[in-house]
Amino acid sequence: MSNAGEWLRGEGPHHQIVVSSRVRLARNLRDRAFPGWAKKAERTAILELIKPHVEKLPEMQDSFSELLQDLSALEKQVLVERHLISREHAAKSAGSAVVMNRRQTLSIMINEEDHLRMQSMRSGLQLKQAFKLLDKIDTALENELEFAYDQRLGYLTACPTNVGTGMRASAMLHLPGLVLSELINQVVQAVSKIGLAVRGLYGEGTEAMGNLFQISNQTTLGEKEDEIIARLTKVIETIIDKEHDARQVLIQKKSNTLWDQIGRAYGVLTYAHAMSSKEALNLLSIIKLGIDLGAFPEEKRLPIDELFIDTQPAHLQKTSQQKLNAEERDHLRAQIIRARLKVLPKPDISKLATDSGNGSRPASSEQ
Amino acid sequence: MLCDVCKCNDATVFLTQIIEGKMQKVNLCDACSKEKGVQDPTGFALADLLLGIGAAEEIEKGSPTQRCPVCGFTQADFKKTGRLGCSTCYATFTEALTALLKAMHKGTAHVGKVPERAHRAGELSDKMRNLSESLQKAVAEENYETAASLRDQIKQLESELAG
Numbered sequence: 001m002s003n004a005g006e007w008l009r010g011e012g013p014h015h016q017i018v019v020s021s022r023v024r025l026a027r028n029l030r031d032r033a034f035p036g037w038a039k040k041a042e043r044t045a046i047l048e049l050i051k052p053h054v055e056k057l058p059e060m061q062d063s064f065s066e067l068l069q070d071l072s073a074l075e076k077q078v079l080v081e082r083h084l085i086s087r088e089h090a091a092k093s094a095g096s097a098v099v100m101n102r103r104q105t106l107s108i109m110i111n112e113e114d115h116l117r118m119q120s121m122r123s124g125l126q127l128k129q130a131f132k133l134l135d136k137i138d139t140a141l142e143n144e145l146e147f148a149y150d151q152r153l154g155y156l157t158a159c160p161t162n163v164g165t166g167m168r169a170s171a172m173l174h175l176p177g178l179v180l181s182e183l184i185n186q187v188v189q190a191v192s193k194i195g196l197a198v199r200g201l202y203g204e205g206t207e208a209m210g211n212l213f214q215i216s217n218q219t220t221l222g223e224k225e226d227e228i229i230a231r232l233t234k235v236i237e238t239i240i241d242k243e244h245d246a247r248q249v250l251i252q253k254k255s256n257t258l259w260d261q262i263g264r265a266y267g268v269l270t271y272a273h274a275m276s277s278k279e280a281l282n283l284l285s286i287i288k289l290g291i292d293l294g295a296f297p298e299e300k301r302l303p304i305d306e307l308f309i310d311t312q313p314a315h316l317q318k319t320s321q322q323k324l325n326a327e328e329r330d331h332l333r334a335q336i337i338r339a340r341l342k343v344l345p346k347p348d349i350s351k352l353a354t355d356s357g358n359g360s361r362p363a364s365s366e367q
Numbered sequence: 368m369l370c371d372v373c374k375c376n377d378a379t380v381f382l383t384q385i386i387e388g389k390m391q392k393v394n395l396c397d398a399c400s401k402e403k404g405v406q407d408p409t410g411f412a413l414a415d416l417l418l419g420i421g422a423a424e425e426i427e428k429g430s431p432t433q434r435c436p437v438c439g440f441t442q443a444d445f446k447k448t449g450r451l452g453c454s455t456c457y458a459t460f461t462e463a464l465t466a467l468l469k470a471m472h473k474g475t476a477h478v479g480k481v482p483e484r485a486h487r488a489g490e491l492s493d494k495m496r497n498l499s500e501s502l503q504k505a506v507a508e509e510n511y512e513t514a515a516s517l518r519d520q521i522k523q524l525e526s527e528l529a530g
């Protein structure tokens with residue numbers, strides 16, 4: 001578990017723009033109190049009933065299975081930062097568990113908000129594949145456990161927002177082109193009109209941290225799983241096209257601004273000695289854009305992508321092996337980034353200029 | 368600006384989410400944003416949070432003292448947590464939940480995956496309904512031979528359903 005999951009190793013389709021795809025299914029046992037309402041003894045009984053079936057799954061043959069009470073606060077936080085458990089689950093203790101495969105592409109939380117929260121993660125745009133795996137696991141489990149299901153409402157969940165399919169499909173998109181060209185709000189507006197949710201974490205104004213946006217289905221009742229996924233995939237493909245278009249326009253019309261941004265990001269990341277998480281994410285986003293555009297060599301992508309996770313607070317704490325205050329964290333973060341960026345050559349702007357004419361690089365490498 | 372949740376600390380995290388074309392804004396203090404998990408980019412806490420605020424108003428419609436026979440949950444508990452107590456709560460509080468679900472979702476009925484178990488049960492109950500209808504018809508038509516055979520089939524099916 002010393003490395004980040006396989007889903008981070010940008011190899012999936014459209015991986016330049018779609019960082020990851022994930023699908024999660026919520027399931028509950030029939031007529032047993034949901035985890036938030038169950039008393040400790042019942043929660044523990046439910047856990048003991050479910051866990052062996054999860055561990056027995058062929059997909060979990062090479063896996064970690066941990067009771068939440070056996071994990072330290074730091075270990076839990078590391079799992080949160082790797083998106084393997086939710087923040088809500090990290091707050092749990094006795095009566096909850098997580099089982100995940102070693103590749104960190106599949107994680108099953110027991111007694112989170114629902115008795116079962118099964119999550120499949122993939123690099124790039126692979127929602128269909130992520131769902132297919134979960135569907136198979138769900139079918140295997142439902143032969144052993146009786147899930148709460150209603151003919152009219154479908155799968156019954158602790159929160160009414162998840163009832164029906166119990167499915168949430170989402171993709172994390174990296175959209176610096178749309179942000180830099182101030183088109184992002186337009187895209188967000190358009191997408192949201194069709195029942196999908198887009199969210200970024202907003203600081204002041206409309207800038208999302210690291211130019212990362214998550215798009216997901218908002219509703220779970222009244223639409224089939226594969227319809228939800230097909231609709232979401234189509235919308236994401238449209239956003240990918242818009243992002244490529246925005247980047248081309250930037251290269252052609254605002255190249256000075258673009259190279260300035262990339263140069264500054266490189267300069268600050270290479271020389272700074274204190275850096276907040278927000279600043280790091282925003283600057284790393286620009287470096288990532290630089291790699292997409294050819295200003296930095298492609299083979300440096302993974303070390304940069306890994307920094308998005310490795311500079312998160314719990315990962316820093318884990319690296320330093322001791323408790324850090326905010327100031328010490330900012331200092332260590334800058335230190336790790338400086339060390340990692342040593343392998344990154346200066347931005348090669350000539351490369352950018354020659355590539356800008358036909359825009360072949362971002363388009364062809366992903367088709 | 369004060370935090371929308373605790374209404375006492377200054378808001379430091381400003382979130383915008385657009386659902387079905389409606390822009391929703393939430394301002395949270397540091398503590399509440401951490402507690403609600405909104406700093407987790409993979410979480411869906413904001414949607415739940417927003418719907419939770421709406422849920423509290425919708426749910427006032429039903430009787431607050433009614434209890435779920437399986438888990439003892441009441442509507443007042445739902446108002447507090449935005450979560451239900453067990454799967455039977457959906458049947459217990461169906462009146463209050465119907466409007467809420469309608470407002471939240473695209474449709475009012477599930478059209479997705481059906482678990483094999485429920486699928487089998489569904490088929491058997493359809494079969495049962497057909498047999499009972501045929502039986503009534505046979506009795507009405509004084510077709511006693513057919514009726515007797517239908518009764519046998521129903522008995523057989525009942526034992527299948529029980530098993």
Ligand SMILES: [Zn+2]
Pocket residue numbers: 370371372373374375376395396397398399400
């Ligand atoms: Zn607050």
Ligand SMILES: [Zn+2]
Pocket residue numbers: 435436437438439440452453454455456457459
């Ligand atoms: Zn109940």
